[in-house]
Amino acid sequence: MEKDKKNLPLFFLGDRLEFPPVSAANEDGLLAVGGDLSPERLVLAYRNGIFPWFNDDALILWWSPDPRMVLFPEKLKISKSMRKVLRSKQFSLTTNTSFDSVLEHCAKVNRKGQEGTWITTNIRKAYRELFDKGFAKSYEVWQDGALVGGLYGIDLGHVFCGESMFSLVPNASKFAFIKMVKELQQLNYNIVDCQVHTAHLESLGAELISRSRFLEILKG
Template sequence: MKSQHIPVPILTQRLIFPPIAHATSEGLLAVGGDLSTDRLMLAYRSGVFPWFSDDSLLLWWSPDPRAVLLPNKLKVSRSMRRLLQKDRFRVTRNRNFTEVITHCARVDRGDQEGTWITERMLQAYEELHNLGHAISYEVWEENKLVGGLYGIDLGHVFCGESMFSLVSNASKVAFIHMVRDLEAQGYSCVDCQVYSAHLGTLGVEEIPRETFLGLLRG
């Protein structure tokens, strides 16, 4: 039996998204619209994020289940604990957002063709950073930037977007430092969007989308 095709809504200039329950089984909710700061912040506050390639329409997603990390469930391996105790790396917050997101866009990920962090995305997230919504964590080794991550700070939920490493384990150091920082501030979760085995080693788990939306609502 063939599955029924349900058209995906096309966004207009109105700042509105379809009900989350209308997303496809893969999590695609809508296409089109723009990357204005108002639309992006509405998306993240609604449990939606953009993910598309440079030659496609804007695609907006809200997958079910959702990959999240509850800060008190962070897993730090014995080898990572030893590495952190050596003070080999220095971690900063919001010291160089532009360089972090640029590295995230350019780093070779091996299993991916190209990048989803397009020029349009770079410009949009720079604007979000200037408004205080997009945050970066940087990892330095002997004053050289060797890893980091960035995401959207909603005040009680951090929506992770991407991370990079130029040396082994640098992105993990950024992630662990960030989660500990957020836990100390009482954040309810880190949104990791889509589960991967790599994230799973750090304690990331899948929860029902409706549970995640509850965390977003506070």
Template sequence: MVKLNKNEISFPDPLQYDGHEGIIAFGGDLSVERIWFAYQHGIFPWFNPDEEILWWCPDPRFVLFPEELKVSKSMQKILDRKTFTITENQNFEEVIYNCGTVGRKGQDGTWLSQDLMNAFIKLYHYGLAKSVEVWLENQLVGGLYGLQVGNVFCGESMFSKVSNASKAGFIHFVQNHINDFSLIDCQSHTEHLESLGAKMISKKDFLNILHQDL
């Protein structure tokens, strides 16, 4: 792994450097400039709040091509009944706060530090980050957020307080933007997203798509 200099915004070329299990660098800082630079090169931060900052570019990469989205019959019924009200970019801060605090099955704690949340809130105010809010009876019960980098949406995290809330928000977002994004970056494998059509592609293929319109 390469140690980053806090005074210089740079990363190893992810095509030339594989790192350890997808980790290509550590250290640096969580400035808006560094995070935005990282995502433009297919690199994202992922670390525990009490640990050193780790920067990843895994190979293979877990992604969803919007036209390959899979919607089960049961989920389609939920969407057709309009069980949830779904909005975009209406409450980014509450979404990212819930992503950092709402518990997940099989997970202890959160990887979202306050510094990282603050950086993404700034990116939202710059028009670079986006959120999806899922409402039930005027209560925020689910959502997700991420960064738009060219024609790629880099999904960061999602939360759900009631069954199917985050899944409904994700499906709604992908369907509403099927012509806006060539790829949804899911970063690392989850069964939840695999059931929706996400799959692995090579790091090289991912970076080629990412860089097409930058």
């Protein structure tokens, strides 16, 4: 174990299937380095409020930020313009019909302030395995028979951990997100984990809560 710049522990994971307590994360939320992307480790991570996020397959980084961005389904905000989009029926939604395509499109999205993509080849393989095992889920948005938007994430049964979304036409990703949240609300999900703050998610009703509160909700 070595010290990082903020004089907090930085854990290096080996083959053993474990994580340090999330309280060991540094101020940015970085908790550990290394390990692997096996389905077992990924599910263990998400169930403990930890997620992978990195740009280089050779260096797997694990995060548990404090505070945590989440959306309580009942607090979803839908703007007047989006209500018109929802009523217009210009889009249609499917679930788990094009997981690989959603993953590929999410990997190609140019994001402000971010070079390259964290959805690397190994990440795609890992999440495809999670999809095959029933843990990963995708929502697809269609317009005139073409895939124009969508999102994917990890479904823990009472918490949905959103990972990434994309939009090839205006409002397509918002449409997917709103439809997903409405579905989760009907299924009595506690929260949607949005991980870190963005203005886009905040506009949809997401908010920051403490990591400790998030973990309480996660543990049910």
